[in-house]
Amino acid sequence: MSGTLRTKVCVVGGGLTGVSTALHLAERGIDCVLLESERIGHGASGRNGGQIVQGYSADMSKVENTVGAEDARVLWSMMREAVDDIPERVKRHKIDCDLRWGYLHAAYSKRQMDGLRGTVETYTKYGYDGCEIVGKADLGKVLGSDAYVGGMLDPDSGQIHPLAYLRGLAGAAEFLGAQIFERSPAVEITRGTTVSVRTVTGTVEADWLVLAGNAYLGKVFPSIRPRLMPVASFVAVTEPLDRDLLRALFPQDVAVADCNLALDYFRTTSDGRLLFGAGASYSAITPPGLANWMTRRMTKVFPELEGVGIDHVWGGLIGITANRLPDFGRVADNILHAQGFSGQGMALTGLAGKVMAETIDGNDSRFKLIEQIRHLPFPGGPFRTPALVAAMGFAKLRDAMGF
Ligand SMILES: Cc1cc2nc3c(=O)[nH]c(=O)nc-3n(C[C@H](O)[C@H](O)[C@H](O)COP(=O)(O)OP(=O)(O)OC[C@H]3O[C@@H](n4cnc5c(N)ncnc54)[C@H](O)[C@@H]3O)c2cc1C
Structure with a gap:
């Protein structure tokens, strides 16, 4: 202008x-x-x-x-x-x-499953009873991954x-x-x-x-x-995948996120790729060798994607508040x-x-x-990022240990 x-x-x-x-x-x-x-x-x-x-x-x-x-x-x-x-x-x-509609919150542990059951109860209390708990035995009907112990299906979330x-x-x-x-x-x-x-x-x-x-x-x-902490999250998009493989991984074509604090989130794209997101890095630092780092996270969930090429990778800043x-x-x-x-x-x-x-x-x-809604400021100056990393440290450790 x-x-x-x-x-x-x-x-x-x-x-x-x-x-x-x-x-x-x-x-x-x-x-x-x-x-x-x-x-x-x-x-x-x-x-x-x-x-x-x-x-x-x-x-x-x-x-x-x-x-x-x-x-x-x-x-x-x-x-x-x-x-x-x-x-x-x-x-x-x-x-x-x-x-598209349909969403799976995927749990790595009993603690996370209990959390999802609590979410179903809360949503029901607020008048929404569409969510459904999926146990390990039925998870394969929704997602072709052995990484999780179960999840919560939500038809009113999507992609x-x-x-x-x-x-x-x-x-x-x-x-x-x-x-x-x-x-x-x-x-x-x-x-x-x-x-x-x-x-x-x-x-x-x-x-x-x-x-x-x-x-x-x-x-x-x-x-x-x-009142805002910028934290980094990253997205990788694979090369186009075999349609049968995609159908096996996503039988109901839902979007997925796990329940970790530094969560993975993923879905298919209309041109037959996997879009895999990972974050958040609370230090806002891009991991060295981002494409390889993303591939390691992706193949932990889908080992069959070992060797699949990454066509695009990028990062961005999420604005989070303390509460x-x-x-x-x-x-x-x-x-x-x-x-x-x-x-x-x-x-x-x-x-x-x-x-x-x-x-x-x-x-x-x-x-x-x-x-x-009142918002506490994050600490300023040189303590800003280290304080958040320290605050997140325990939660990330707990997620990694699966309890
Ligand atoms: C990698 C990543 C993955 C995410 N995944 C999800 C997801 O799957 N689902 C979800 O719900 N949320 C997700 N989020 C969060 C979501 O994207 C944000 O909450 C949302 O986009 C915020 O929108 P916004 O318009 O407030 O900010 P932004 O989209 O960040 O827009 C702010 C804009 O302001 C412009 N700007 C800044 N300063 C100035 C200036 N001085 N003058 C003019 N322009 C200026 C910037 O250039 C920018 O374009 C993700 C975020 C990231 C980074």
Whole structure:
């Protein structure tokens, strides 16, 4: 962008949060300019594993302890709405993004199976009884791997091509009047009743600012950074696999994730490959020889893939919060932010965009519900990453030992 643009809302960040905000604003007839540093989907939204997982990254019991039982029920139904919105949008905007349903949470240990049984109970308490526990004897009907002791099948979670979905949403937003500028990093923000957002080549002046840069926001707005820890996760995509082998590995074509803290997540692609994700490395450091590291993790689950080529491999940053619940807030009356989906942003980012658009349109009741969740800052300076690595150390050790 160049020159000075005047608009109602300036959105910084062209991932699912920013684009969803722009789309919901445009649907409401509200003027909006979206600035993206690189290309739409440059951040986590274009790099992620495409797993649509219902629920928050923290247990509902933590949600209850944080906001009380009544608001926890509202937050549950907002989460369900966020999942339902995905097929609705795919249909409405005719987005070709390989949306499929069915999901297996796979357990390595009795402790993890007990956790999954607890999840079934919790979901039932909240009115969703679709999940089913699968024991070791029946697991082969769902997944061709001996690595797990059982799992939980969830028909209301699934998978999607995330970048295709995001681009479809961005196209719909532009069609409805949102202005999207790529390669336009916001480099300076000046607060006021009119917020001024400077890029290298121009300025956007707006009544409202939405910060949707998540783990990629960097230093442009430092005050919301301490509540977020960027952690790395990685994805590898194999060469096309034999169709019979793929059917044997994924008889029900569900997406899968294990229950470890540094979890593996995987699914098939529409062109017959395995997309295998692994993370999170809480040190945010890329393992040396990433493709080999990914192959080792993948062949622990599927030994028959030894020798299969990796055609693509990449990494990205997930924004996590200390309590694993999303961080929505306002730095000023007219500056909103939403970040920290803690690895479950595929659906929750849509909710973020929806409630920020509602807020700007005059109804902030749902934004307030999430805004009330308090977030502790991560330690700063040189202790930031080591403290998190230490905190995660025990949990990772426990997962590795299988108890
Ligand atoms: C490897 C990986 C795998 C994942 N797998 C899954 C999964 O399977 N399921 C799931 O639910 N979640 C997954 N996640 C998490 C999910 O991708 C995120 O929660 C979600 O994409 C966050 O979207 P966002 O729009 O908030 O942030 P992002 O998608 O990160 O977008 C932020 C954007 O802001 C831009 N930006 C930053 N600063 C500026 C600036 N100053 N000016 C302009 N633009 C700026 C960035 O370039 C970026 O494009 C994964 C994440 C990663 C990294």
